[in-house]
Amino acid sequence: MALEDLFKVVKDRSMADTKPKADPKQKKASPKVEIPKGLLFKCPRCGTVVYRDDFERNRSVCSACNYHARINFRERLEMTADKGTFTELDAGLTSVNPIDFPGYENKIAALQKECGLREAVVTGVCTIHRYKTVIGIMDSNFMMASMGSVVGEKITRAFEYATEHKLPVVLFTASGGARMQEGIISLMQMAKTSGAIARHSESGQLYVTVMTDPTTGGVTASFASLGDIIIAEPKVLIGFAGRRVIEGTIKQKLPDDFQSAEFMLENGFVDMIVERKVMRPTLSKIFRTHNYTRSEEYKGGAAL
Amino acid sequence: MSSLTATQRLSIIREKGRPTVKDYIPALFNNFLELHGDRHFGDDAAIIGGVGMFDCTPVTVIAQVKGRNLEENKRSNFSMPHPEGYRKALRLAKQAEKFHRPVICFVDTPGAFCGIDAEKRGQGEAIARNLMEFMTLKTPILTIVLGEGGSGGALALAVCDELVMLENALYSVISPRGFASILWKDPTRESEAAELMKITAEDLLRFGVCEHIIEEPDGGAHRDPALMIENIAEYLTESLPRLCSVSTDEMLERRYEKFRRIGEFRDNS
Ligand SMILES: [Zn+2]
Numbered sequence: 403m404a405l406e407d408l409f410k411v412v413k414d415r416s417m418a419d420t421k422p423k424a425d426p427k428q429k430k431a432s433p434k435v436e437i438p439k440g441l442l443f444k445c446p447r448c449g450t451v452v453y454r455d456d457f458e459r460n461r462s463v464c465s466a467c468n469y470h471a472r473i474n475f476r477e478r479l480e481m482t483a484d485k486g487t488f489t490e491l492d493a494g495l496t497s498v499n500p501i502d503f504p505g506y507e508n509k510i511a512a513l514q515k516e517c518g519l520r521e522a523v524v525t526g527v528c529t530i531h532r533y534k535t536v537i538g539i540m541d542s543n544f545m546m547a548s549m550g551s552v553v554g555e556k557i558t559r560a561f562e563y564a565t566e567h568k569l570p571v572v573l574f575t576a577s578g579g580a581r582m583q584e585g586i587i588s589l590m591q592m593a594k595t596s597g598a599i600a601r602h603s604e605s606g607q608l609y610v611t612v613m614t615d616p617t618t619g620g621v622t623a624s625f626a627s628l629g630d631i632i633i634a635e636p637k638v639l640i641g642f643a644g645r646r647v648i649e650g651t652i653k654q655k656l657p658d659d660f661q662s663a664e665f666m667l668e669n670g671f672v673d674m675i676v677e678r679k680v681m682r683p684t685l686s687k688i689f690r691t692h693n694y695t696r697s698e699e700y701k702g703g704a705a706l
Numbered sequence: 707m708s709s710l711t712a713t714q715r716l717s718i719i720r721e722k723g724r725p726t727v728k729d730y731i732p733a734l735f736n737n738f739l740e741l742h743g744d745r746h747f748g749d750d751a752a753i754i755g756g757v758g759m760f761d762c763t764p765v766t767v768i769a770q771v772k773g774r775n776l777e778e779n780k781r782s783n784f785s786m787p788h789p790e791g792y793r794k795a796l797r798l799a800k801q802a803e804k805f806h807r808p809v810i811c812f813v814d815t816p817g818a819f820c821g822i823d824a825e826k827r828g829q830g831e832a833i834a835r836n837l838m839e840f841m842t843l844k845t846p847i848l849t850i851v852l853g854e855g856g857s858g859g860a861l862a863l864a865v866c867d868e869l870v871m872l873e874n875a876l877y878s879v880i881s882p883r884g885f886a887s888i889l890w891k892d893p894t895r896e897s898e899a900a901e902l903m904k905i906t907a908e909d910l911l912r913f914g915v916c917e918h919i920i921e922e923p924d925g926g927a928h929r930d931p932a933l934m935i936e937n938i939a940e941y942l943t944e945s946l947p948r949l950c951s952v953s954t955d956e957m958l959e960r961r962y963e964k965f966r967r968i969g970e971f972r973d974n975s
Pocket of ligand 1: 445
């Protein structure tokens, strides 16, 4: 189906949806309004447009080019952890405004409401194929998952917890980089997290990075690049410098695959590219080959 | 000490005659031998490294090279290192650890270079590796910010036991211009950004990022380079024996804690 046809379908459907709502009585009875703009997903990599339902059933992966799209914390947790095994760590940490950046508190408050998250990363303990692990998931819906004090502190504490309890760490990274609204404090989080990783590493524990879309800037230049094993999802953006910054310097357009997962693999900066549908078994194999043993606690618990 | 604004300091550190490591290294260290290359890819002229003597103490020096003129700047890529520069720094730091020499880093960079080759060779990984390795390096590390301390490109030489700043030096997460263009979509608001960002030596002292400020001659280091060199030498004379007298375990614990403490947040749990 051509793109224009698809949009026509959406338009027709949305018209159909609004028809009964023209009746004011019915409108009162059913306050739920269908939002047609969420009906389709247009792949930012190849431009293919698909029904959002189909796209989501496919784990938010583009069926045309295999781009692994951004997903939120809950979706990631659901497709990664054994059901009902997740316990959050440091859930109470929230941002303040260290350099008095105008409007920062309001922005944070609005995002907390919108995303149902306190900050851009959630950390905790769970099992994956019954292997107990510390897990961290960054959610790019929250201020592009930029790293300020809270993100830095939660990741640092997650590594310290894992060191103390002799656990591996799996981090799903996604970030626009350092959170500029927190000034130099955000830069220092790169050093702080790297320090905690150094100690976790020295204690002999395993750290697996899963780079998801987009992993950039100060996060690439700190904890994302420090995994013992670095996995990337297909077609995601991974890099240090912003694309437009580089294009501005060299005065020409960069090829599409520049700073992709595949580019990073080719240049030797990720160990493997792994599709979502086999992420759990892959992590499980990695735990197994690092002599972690399966926990008996989990017997397939209730939903989250 | 002066109470200049961030904008005024910005113009001082951009003064043509402001001394650079090309002035400081020969004046501060005897027997300096430059050591080249990262042993993997090449030699990055944006970072000079080598060994020398400070009084009677052998030291390793790692320094970002701002040029004093266009010719020098072209050679040192305007002090914007590539990954091989950071990897050379790490190699020399590891060498210093082996021979129990303190490491003295001079930071003076707008940031790590942003380009195709830098990405291909892993700019992010190179910086990340330095942060982790410097955190556990078993020899004292002292970092002096001379002028511009730009972002991760500066931090890669600034995981240290003591960070000192020349009085007018600035150290920031991104250049004020970059800050204005990203957050306000307006690079002309550079000066406003510089004031807001809290990037002066005094600001950083308050945040616990910086431990000490080295006074500059009136009007800036370019007004009296000899005095500036003297002030740095005086600081090194005091700090090196002090840092070297701490046991390795104690030193590493303090270094970890120095960064561990930085961060402002509320804990509602
Ligand atoms: Zn696609």
